[in-house]
Amino acid sequence: MKRISLRNGNGIPFISLFPTSYSCFSPIIVRVYSSKSISVLSKFRANSNFECLDDALILFKKMVTMKPLPSLVDFSKLLKTIIIMKHYSAVVSLFREMQKLGIPINGVILNSVINSYSLMHHADCGFSVLPIYLKNGISFDVVTFTALIRGFFAENKVKDAVELFKKLVQEKICEPDEVMYATVMNGLSKRGQTEKTLSLLRLMEQGNTKPDIINYSIIIDAPCKDRNLDGAISLLNEMKQKGIPPDIVTYSSLIDGLCKLGQWEKVRILFSEMVSLDIYPNVRIFTILTDGLCKEGKVEDAEEVMRQMVRKGVEPNIIIYTAIMDGYCLRGELDGARRVFDFMIDKKIEPDIICYSVLINGYCKVKQLAEAMQLFHEISQKGSKPDIFTYSILLQGLFEAGKIDSAKKFFAEMLSTGLVPDLYTLCTLLKGYFKYGLVEEAMSFFNKLEREIEYTSIEFYNVVINGLCKNGELDKARVIFEKLSLIGMLPNVRTYTIMINGFSLEGFLDEAKDMLRKMEDNGCMPNNVTYNVFVRGYLRCSKINEMATYMKEMVRKGFSCDADTTELLVNVIRENPSVLDMIPEFRSEYKK
DNA sequence: CTAGGGTTAG
The missing domain is CATH 1.25.40.10 (Tetratricopeptide repeat domain)
Incomplete structure (x- = not known):
């Protein structure tokens, strides 16, 4: 009521005594609205918020029958609210409805339509809106292009997104x-x-x-x-x-x-x-803390964070409970996890698919497959749907429990639901085959995948190379390793470590050493696992001098022996205590 | 200078 505006959008002077959003209507015209419609609209103007999509659609229906029509500002605000509710296709329908009814449109509305398409991962549909701008004499602006770029990214068309951006800048189409x-x-x-x-x-x-x-x-x-x-x-x-x-x-x-x-x-x-x-701090940052602590098994600390958060009046959400459940699962304390799960349900928080998957993963890891399967079936009963993560977790669980036939059946069941396995799922299957010595089956599956999948990853190859090495097929592993550079796949620290392990398992320690040098030359630094694998190779062959050299290097670089290496080392020292003098770095650990 | 496009967690 304070601001006096001297001109409206068309440059025609007028004096507004009304709050901004009413400024285009005189009080007399406002009375033409049915009192019901105006009250819904005023409520929306005051608080652009709906319980559900239907409420938004009801307002839209009322708005299009009002005489005169509410401003385009009201329409675009409504569309934005629907976008926030993630009902993107509704935005498109409402826009079509507006066109059918002859309601005027402007750039803001059109930009929202493109943005909706982008958020639906339909960049092409977004582009198909552009002619409507031209037909209506509306020019594209930076918001239009941003929405289009976002659409490309949403569809993973990174190159297209970057090219569009570059074109806009280079040809000075928009700043x-x-x-x-x-x-x-x-x-x-x-x-x-x-x-x-x-x-x-x-x-x-x-x-x-x-x-x-x-x-x-x-x-x-x-x-x-x-x-x-x-x-x-x-x-x-x-x-x-x-x-x-x-x-x-x-x-x-x-x-x-x-x-x-x-x-x-x-x-x-x-x-x-x-x-x-x-x-x-908000619920999100508390989630980050809780999750971080739980991933290290510090569940008690995480629970303390959660208590502090509640004291500060921030309510825990499903993600926090899931993190804590995961923490208990990680420690193999499935009863603890099940507490948390039931507690959540008591609190009327419906477990979602991730929550179920975490608990199923917990049961798989302690090999309680029956319990895991029961939860899996509970998902569908509760009206939710297992996703590829859920299937991958159970697939892995079945393999690790040695239930190979069940795993194969389960994979087939997954395919029959129409879910498309991702690379992780396929790797799980491959790993499973190799683990049980089904090398032929694994390799024919691998060859098929290599032909059919457009984008694989280095991890995919790591699984195969590792599988071959562990099954005594070092030569075949080597062939695939050599092939990597030809197909433009860059070996990572795990690839090299797998090869080093492959060589040292066969006693080819010089080749292992060459590989270690090669990875460093290629700018890929060995990590804790690499050194442990390397040192174990020398230990197994009782080449104590070399072992001591690399052990010193390992410690100097801030790495330390893992459980497997320590066990091997302790056995060697037991037989030959003088070894300990060669690696004083290990003495304090040995005493423990 | 009102309305539309961008950031963090399982």
């Missing part, structure tokens, strides 16, 4: 703003393209649009996901220096990264830094 940069950055960062994401930030710095807090949050999330927390923290400092204050999202990414590295002290420091900046 990208923070949101467009954020969309491209996020698309790249989520696909592990950290370097490219960072170079976009540097590109932005040179242009007119300066990176904002969301750009930085996206940028910081990338190295966090790569476990490069030093890189992430230097970007945090960079944004602080530029006077952009980090928010809860930025801290969430950082704390998640630190949790996953088990750097609890740094988690504590960052958490208190956040609180000291008056950023209050």
Whole structure:
């Protein structure tokens, strides 16, 4: 009621004494509305929020019958609300309805339609909206293009997305703003393209649009996901220096990264830094903490975090309960997990498919297959549907329990439901075959997959190479390993470790040594597992001098013996105590 | 300078 506007959108001066959203109607015209319609609309204007889609559709029906029609602002707000409710196809239907009824449209409405298509993973449909702009003399703007780019990313068409972005910039079709940069950055960062994401930030710095807090949050999330927390923290400092204050999202990414590295002290420091900046922890960040703790088996600490959170008035959600369940499962404490599960149900929180899958995984790991299967059947009874993760978990469980025929049947059952197995599921199956020495079956399956699947991964090849090595088929493994570079597949630390293990199992320690050198030459650094595998090879052949050399190197690099290596080493020392003098690094551990 | 597009958890 305060602001006096001197002109409306068409440049015709008028004085508005009404709050903004009413400004285009005079009070007399407003009375033409039926009182019921206007009350629903006012309620929506005050609080753009619906319980369900039907309520939104009811309002839409009322709006289109009002005379005069409510403003396009009301229509676009309604569409946005429906998008937030994730009923994208409803947005498209309502838009068609508006066109049929001859209701005017504008760029904002059309942009929402494209965005809906993009969120439905139908980039092509989004493009098919473009002629409607032209027909109505509406020009594309940065929002239009951002929605289209988002559509490409949603369909995993990264190249198309980046090309469109580049074209817009190079041909000066539209000047990208923070949101467009954020969309491209996020698309790249989520696909592990950290370097490219960072170079976009540097590109932005040179242009007119300066990176904002969301750009930085996206940028910081990338190295966090790569476990490069030093890189992430230097970007945090960079944004602080530029006077952009980090928010809860930025801290969430950082704390998640630190949790996953088990750097609890740094988690504590960052958490208190956040609180000291008056950023209050929300349910999401508590979830990150709980999950991080549980993944390390620190369930008691996680439960303490949860109690503190409840004390602060934040209600636990299904993700937190699932994390805690997973923590109990990880420790093999299935009774504990089942407490949590039942407690959740008591709290009237319906377990979803992930929750079920976690518990099923727990039962599989302690080989209680009957219990796992019963839960699996309970899913369908409760009206939910098992997904590929659920199937993969049970498939793995059946194989690990040696129930090969059941596993095969179960896989067939999965296919019959129309679910398409992902690479992980297929790897599980392959691993299962190899584990039980079904090398021929595994290899014919592998050959078939290699022919039929468009995109495989290095992990897929790791399974086969490992399977062959463990089944005494080192030569065949070697052939596939040599083939990798030809098909453009880059071996990773696991691939090399598998080969090193393959060689040392056959006693080919020189070849193993060559492989270790080769991986380092290729810029792939050996990790804890690599060194353990390597040292075990020498131990098994009783080549104590070499073993001691590499043991020293391993310790110097901050790695340590795992359970298998320790056991082997203890046996060797028992037979020949003088070995201990050669590796003083191991002495304190040996005493234990 | 009102309405539309971007960030964190199982």
